[in-house]
Amino acid sequence: MQLELRGITKRFGSFTANDQISLKVEPGQIHSLLGENGAGKSTLMNVLFGLLRPDEGEILIDGVVTSIDDSGVAVRHGIGMVHQHFMLVPVFTVAENVVLGFEPTKSLNRINYRQATDDIRHLSREFNLEVDPDAIIENLPVGLQQRVEIIKALSHDAELLILDEPTAVLTPQEIDALMEIMRSLAAAGKSILFITHKLKEVRAIADVITIIRQGHVVGTAEPTASEAELASMMVGRAVNLTVEKSPFHAGEDVLEIRDLVVLDDRGLIAVNGVSLDVRAGEVVALAGVQGNGQTEFVEAIVGMRKVQSGTITLRGRDITNLTPRQALDAGLGHIPEDRQRDGLVLSMSVADNLVLNTPRRVPFARHGTRNFSAISENASRLVQEFDIRTTSIQAPASSLSGGNQQKVIVARELSRSLEILIASQPTRGLDVGSIEYVHRQIVEHRNQGGGSLIVSSELDEVMALGDRIAVMYEGKISGIVNPSTSRESIGLLMAGTEMEPSGV
Amino acid sequence: MSDVAAAQPRRSLWARYTTSSPIVVTFYALVLGLIVGAVIISTTTPAVLDAWRALFHSWNGLPHAINITFDNVGAAYRAMFTGSIVDPQTFWHSLLSGKGWPNTLTPISETFTYATPLIIVSIGVGIAFQTGLFNIGANGQAVIGGIAGAAFGSMVHMPTVLHLPLTLAAGIAGGMICGAVPGLLKAYTGAHEVIVTLMFNYVTYAFLLFAVLSTPFQQPGQQNDIGRTMDPSAILAPLFGTTSGLRVSYGVVVAALVVVFAWWLIDRSSLGFDFRVTGANPSAARASGINAKTIIVTVFLISGGLAGLAGVVQVASTTHYIDGGFLIGEAGIGFTAITVALLGRNRPFGIVWASLLFAALGVGGRNMQAITGIPLDLATVIQSAIVLFVATPVLVKEIFRLRNAPTIGVQLATTGWGT
Numbered sequence: 009m010q011l012e013l014r015g016i017t018k019r020f021g022s023f024t025a026n027d028q029i030s031l032k033v034e035p036g037q038i039h040s041l042l043g044e045n046g047a048g049k050s051t052l053m054n055v056l057f058g059l060l061r062p063d064e065g066e067i068l069i070d071g072v073v074t075s076i077d078d079s080g081v082a083v084r085h086g087i088g089m090v091h092q093h094f095m096l097v098p099v100f101t102v103a104e105n106v107v108l109g110f111e112p113t114k115s116l117n118r119i120n121y122r123q124a125t126d127d128i129r130h131l132s133r134e135f136n137l138e139v140d141p142d143a144i145i146e147n148l149p150v151g152l153q154q155r156v157e158i159i160k161a162l163s164h165d166a167e168l169l170i171l172d173e174p175t176a177v178l179t180p181q182e183i184d185a186l187m188e189i190m191r192s193l194a195a196a197g198k199s200i201l202f203i204t205h206k207l208k209e210v211r212a213i214a215d216v217i218t219i220i221r222q223g224h225v226v227g228t229a230e231p232t233a234s235e236a237e238l239a240s241m242m243v244g245r246a247v248n249l250t251v252e253k254s255p256f257h258a259g260e261d262v263l264e265i266r267d268l269v270v271l272d273d274r275g276l277i278a279v280n281g282v283s284l285d286v287r288a289g290e291v292v293a294l295a296g297v298q299g300n301g302q303t304e305f306v307e308a309i310v311g312m313r314k315v316q317s318g319t320i321t322l323r324g325r326d327i328t329n330l331t332p333r334q335a336l337d338a339g340l341g342h343i344p345e346d347r348q349r350d351g352l353v354l355s356m357s358v359a360d361n362l363v364l365n366t367p368r369r370v371p372f373a374r375h376g377t378r379n380f381s382a383i384s385e386n387a388s389r390l391v392q393e394f395d396i397r398t399t400s401i402q403a404p405a406s407s408l409s410g411g412n413q414q415k416v417i418v419a420r421e422l423s424r425s426l427e428i429l430i431a432s433q434p435t436r437g438l439d440v441g442s443i444e445y446v447h448r449q450i451v452e453h454r455n456q457g458g459g460s461l462i463v464s465s466e467l468d469e470v471m472a473l474g475d476r477i478a479v480m481y482e483g484k485i486s487g488i489v490n491p492s493t494s495r496e497s498i499g500l501l502m503a504g505t506e507m508e509p510s511g512v
Numbered sequence: 513m514s515d516v517a518a519a520q521p522r523r524s525l526w527a528r529y530t531t532s533s534p535i536v537v538t539f540y541a542l543v544l545g546l547i548v549g550a551v552i553i554s555t556t557t558p559a560v561l562d563a564w565r566a567l568f569h570s571w572n573g574l575p576h577a578i579n580i581t582f583d584n585v586g587a588a589y590r591a592m593f594t595g596s597i598v599d600p601q602t603f604w605h606s607l608l609s610g611k612g613w614p615n616t617l618t619p620i621s622e623t624f625t626y627a628t629p630l631i632i633v634s635i636g637v638g639i640a641f642q643t644g645l646f647n648i649g650a651n652g653q654a655v656i657g658g659i660a661g662a663a664f665g666s667m668v669h670m671p672t673v674l675h676l677p678l679t680l681a682a683g684i685a686g687g688m689i690c691g692a693v694p695g696l697l698k699a700y701t702g703a704h705e706v707i708v709t710l711m712f713n714y715v716t717y718a719f720l721l722f723a724v725l726s727t728p729f730q731q732p733g734q735q736n737d738i739g740r741t742m743d744p745s746a747i748l749a750p751l752f753g754t755t756s757g758l759r760v761s762y763g764v765v766v767a768a769l770v771v772v773f774a775w776w777l778i779d780r781s782s783l784g785f786d787f788r789v790t791g792a793n794p795s796a797a798r799a800s801g802i803n804a805k806t807i808i809v810t811v812f813l814i815s816g817g818l819a820g821l822a823g824v825v826q827v828a829s830t831t832h833y834i835d836g837g838f839l840i841g842e843a844g845i846g847f848t849a850i851t852v853a854l855l856g857r858n859r860p861f862g863i864v865w866a867s868l869l870f871a872a873l874g875v876g877g878r879n880m881q882a883i884t885g886i887p888l889d890l891a892t893v894i895q896s897a898i899v900l901f902v903a904t905p906v907l908v909k910e911i912f913r914l915r916n917a918p919t920i921g922v923q924l925a926t927t928g929w930g931t
Contacts, residue, residue, distance in 0.1 A: 342799065353797075
């Protein structure tokens with residue numbers, strides 16, 4: 009199917025989310041829509057899928073002007089959408105989810121599950137989308153759930169698939185698998201609109217790249233364009249993708265962890281005898297595929313999870329099994345993995361969030377009464393210093409973009425006097441500009457002699473930031489290596505191949 | 513916060529009434545509640561129904577039907593107003609002649625008398641709500657507070673300067689003890705506070721009956737379920753003196769102090785900040801070093817203490833003794849407090865207005881029943897309808913075609929679409 013958008017404009021009040029956007033998707037083409045968070049990508053897709061009405065412009069399907077009033081019309085015209093957050097019923101089977109709303113029936117209105125299952129098997133074979141039609145959704149890994157969404161769209165005879173940030177929730181292996189699927193779909197003549205802000209993926213898969221920024225199309229690019237070129241078009245200025253670091257001068261040990269054992273929520277051993285040191289002026293990056301105990305490891309250090317055995321020492325002081333409050337007061341800074349769950353109170357103001365874990369410290373409060381002028385001053389200073397884009401320091405944190413929300417947390421933690429910064433997935437889900445910014449702040453902290461422990465499942469981040477890279481596999485450190493080590497070797501460690509610590 | 517309000521551009525008066533904000537929505541919910549009440553009055557008054565039924569025979573009766581409808585609804589609401597706030601006629605008379613003031617002020621005095629304990633207990637419930645905790649047991653805590661206060665006020669004798677404060681303190685302590693139990697159970701065993709507090713109400717009712725029928729506390733020479741009468745040194749005296757005949761007591765001063773305390777606690781104090789963080793995002797609260805157990809127990813102590821205070825204020829400002837029916841059924845202010853806190857959006861000043869409104873509807877409803885014969889239950893219907901409309905702001909906005917308030921910043925408009 010050929011799809012053309014001409015001059016699509018969508019306004020929300022005085023804010024123009026899409027301004028005269030035109031683009032053309034050819035049959036069998038993977039067309040990438042690249043833009044930062046908040047650039048207007050999802051708005052455009054919602055217009056295309058009939059969830060929003062454009063204020064101006066027209067949509068042409070195979071050269072015919074078509075008005076798409078609701079998603080039903082979109083589906084009838086062969087447009088399928090895979091949302092960023094899946095629209096599946098967790099307790100239903102794959103087959104039940106796929107036929108939901110369009111159930112094939114036998115006599116007496118009974119659902120024909122056999123036909124549904126057969127259809128799924130057929131689609132699976134045709135497009136390499138292996139999945140068991142009888143599996144219950146909630147038991148499937150995220151990557152397979154996404155496959156179900158794709159099958160669902162295909163079962164409605166979609167000729168054009170919209171994939172909205174499909175890789176945000178996937179592991180590297182799942183991303184590879186998804187790309188294979190996208191290629192086979194394109195080979196079968198389906199058109200794909202692939203929405204993302206990840207440059208690597210775009211370059212790997214796209215046939216054509218359209219870049220939008222602040223609601224405008226700023227240009228198109230070939231997949232051969234360099235990441236730096238794409239990034240600068242997307243952000244509107246040159247972006248430094250590598251992290252510049254001064255030579256590394258490690259000081260004395262700040263954080264010493266010895267034989268740490270921590271259990272997960274089910275009571276199983278998640279961290280199994282980990283020993284790790286972090287020195288002053290050093291960034292230790294903890295790499296590893298998600299779910300190998302990193303989360304529990306960090307929670308144990310910051311006092312949110314009980315340590316079974318082993319010790320944690322901060323500048324010679326035993327901080328094992330302190331409460332989160334005591335850990336904070338001891339000088340631990342923590343950028344949590346899930347910023348909206350653990351790092352912020354979204355309904356509260358930016359100013360309140362900036363003192364979230366120090367509300368009782370002078371000058372923010374005296375004798376139990378909060379001092380609003382000090383809190384506001386602090387907020388104004390940090391908003392300026394850390395370039396937090398907000399309309400007001402009293403605006404709720406929910407009104408900020410993801411990148412700026414993360415900046416609030418980074419600002420809050422780095423503005424306290426820290427002995428060590430512990431950051432979990434500090435740039436997950438952030439756009440290029442914000443990633444660059446957060447990395448710079450972490451390096452700045454390091455250059456001033458602070459210790460940092462960065463946990464990340466992004467290999468690029470680990471290699472860019474780490475002065476030493478520790479790799480975690482199944483609750484153990486499988487190796488500690490130099491950042492000059494090849495990606496392949498680190499990949500092997502992540503897969504569990506043991507290696508003698510190289511003593512760096 | 514006031515800074516946000518100040519940052520917004522000035523809007524015209526019309527825009528202010530047609531743009532949705534919590535206050536505007538609440539006001540329109542009140543209007544809708546009264547309309548619902550009017551419909552019910554019209555459909556349950558025989559005279560009105562007869563007039564409309566007559567239209568089946570002849571359309572000539574239409575003006576009459578409309579008239580009689582408005583007459584009945586008007587009479588009912590007029591009775592409600594004059595019974596709870598002021599009767600304009602006697603007000604003019606008093607103003608011109610300077611006489612009869614006690615009579616003129618009785619309705620408003622009654623409204624305040626009923627509102628006073630309601631304000632105190634609702635603020636306690638509201639503080640718990642803001643922390644994400646549901647204190648459904650405020651009524652039981654108020655009962656225990658009432659018993660403790662009545663017992664201390666009647667069985668211990670000392671001068672007013674000590675007796676009154678200690679009586680109030682006894683009420684607070686009683687409520688605190690009663691609130692601490694569900695708090696501790698929730699914090700240390702995970703028992704759900706809704707179940708525990710709800711069930712605790714029944715425990716307190718049983719205890720109330722036991723107390724008023726047991727020798728030390730039962731009114732001497734009584735076989736019935738009546739407790740001892742409090743000493744004059746322990747009661748909250750009428751604000752304008754006993755001779756005025758106005759029941760409104762120094763309880764309003766207590767309530768005012770509670771409002772100021774609650775405002776400081778919620779808006780200004782570090783502890784209140786911890787409460788709100790815990791209520792809005794328990795995970796972030798934990799990560800920020802807030803100890804959930806301490807917070808839960810503290811909130812239940814405060815919430816229970818305020819409920820207990822409301823109980824003792826209720827006794828000490830009205831009957832001065834308690835009986836087996838204390839705060840039971842219609843008088844269960846601890847349950848009304850849940851809806852009042854909702855209507856007042858858990859804010860101290862919002863709760864003051866909501867309590868006054870509910871008290872006025874109750875007091876005025878009694879006058880309406882006396883004058884027009886429309887049952888008092890209508891007041892409850894209106895109260896419930898108002899809360900229902902407040903709880904469904906989308907409906908209210910749709911009915912009155914309210915525009916959404918301008919969003920703060922651009923991002924709000926876009927985040928909803930999952931960019």
